């Protein structure tokens with residue numbers, strides 16, 4: 724069974740990206756995979772600070788989160804869009820994890836050795852598409868992580884979900900299923 728870690732890039736109560744992450748969790752379950760949903764607020768990571776790192780090393784929670792990532796073959800991230808880019812909560816978490824290094828590691832291994840899918844939700848008409856362009860660049864070019872081409876950019880997301888958390892629109896439901904299934908297939912192949 725493919726294990727998928729689902730990471731909403733927003734910890735806000737009522738977050739549209741948490742809602743999208745939940746829809747992805749439902750799709751993973753329907754596809755027979757095993758999803759785990761995390762809340763980045765629980766990590767309570769400080770903003771990356773080189774002086775802090777030099778003094779104390781990366782926070783314990785960043786170490787724990789890296790270890791958690793290492794337990795999953797696939798990772799689904801839903802990314803909010805702030806001023807046409809990735810929100811600081813998500814970027815800061817990704818950054819800290821790259822600074823957790825065992826002896827001889829570059830810190831990027833945990834990203835390079837599993838497969839990612841990215842998606843985003845926004846109240847606007849672009850559906851966080853510009854944050855996805857940046858997130859893909861960060862993961863693929865900055866970190867060297869494999870990211871599948873399929874993604875969801877969910878516009879007008881405040882109207883997109885039913886009371887049970889599923890996506891209202893059939894086309895969006897199908898897209899969510901497509902993304903999750905493609906992630907599971909790629910993750911399985913990659914792990915083999």
Ligand SMILES: Cc1cc2nc3c(=O)[nH]c(=O)nc-3n(C[C@H](O)[C@H](O)[C@H](O)COP(=O)(O)O)c2cc1C
Nearest residue numbers: 733735738739740741803804805806807845846847
């Ligand atoms: C600082 C800031 C900048 C934002 N910039 C954008 C933007 O560039 N594009 C957009 O579609 N929405 C933008 N928004 C609105 C967010 O998409 C909206 O707050 C969304 O609900 C955030 O995601 P969440 O619901 O998962 O927390 C911005 C919000 C904030 C707080």
